[in-house]
Amino acid sequence: MNESISSATKKAWEGGAERIRRLLGRDQDPETREALEQVVGDAIRPVQPTEGFRQHLASNLSLAAHDRITGLSIEDTREISTPILLATMLAIVLGGTLATWILVRSISRR
């Protein structure tokens, strides 16, 4: 009985080990790896921008560089969300109104 359990365990262990060896062997197979690298290299080969884009950006950068020399600074222009802009403007107006009201009130109490 013990012998048969031991034999089955040994067989399972050997089977598992063999599968791992096969997997590792396949993964490390230089030909497979090379083929995979070729396929990936082909899928993500270098691409070039259009000449129009390249020249347009070169021209804009040249203008930005000129502006930097003359003291103007053109930074990376990120679009500001309209709701944020409106909320900021509203906050400034409300803040200004509140400050004026407090000032007027404090003056009138004197």
Place this chain on the structure above:
Amino acid sequence: MSDWDESARIAAAKADPSAFGAIYDRYVDRIYSYIYHRVGNAHDAEDITSRTFYRALSHLAGYQDKGLPFTAWLYRIAHNLVANFHRDRQRRPVIALDDLVIRNTTDPHPEAAAELADQTGLLREVIRGLDPKRQELLTLKFSEGLSNAEVGMIMGRTEGAIKSLYHRTLLQLRKEMSKRGLDLERVDL
């Protein structure tokens, strides 16, 4: 271009921003290619490439040579902008139509060419489904042709860590390819 003295060009551009044009001319194709493969379409690639060079121009005065190639700095800017792009959109990029016309093929049979384009497109889709770090690694290695050491400099990891990540990436890629029914024999070269 053996007469390219990077340090001198950067110093010149710091002193006179109009000299930045030479740096732009040298690197625009590489940066565009890197961004293109990270975002998946020409429109967004052009937008982010523009932002990358504007940002490089405006931050050039603060650039310090720490022994890394200048491209590493440019790639970091591009990487951050691409990361912002994906965060903003909160989506995985889709395969753009222009993906299908990049590949030149001498195959005279349109059906075979279409099948090949489909397979290549599927493979790109699989690659874009990988973790961003793994995508970045593959792009830098294959599109830019950089060594593990150079990729390590850009990604802030050791050469050994990149080698290990690359190995794991190839294994994962193969697994994902199998799931999609793409095998190495079918993706004909």
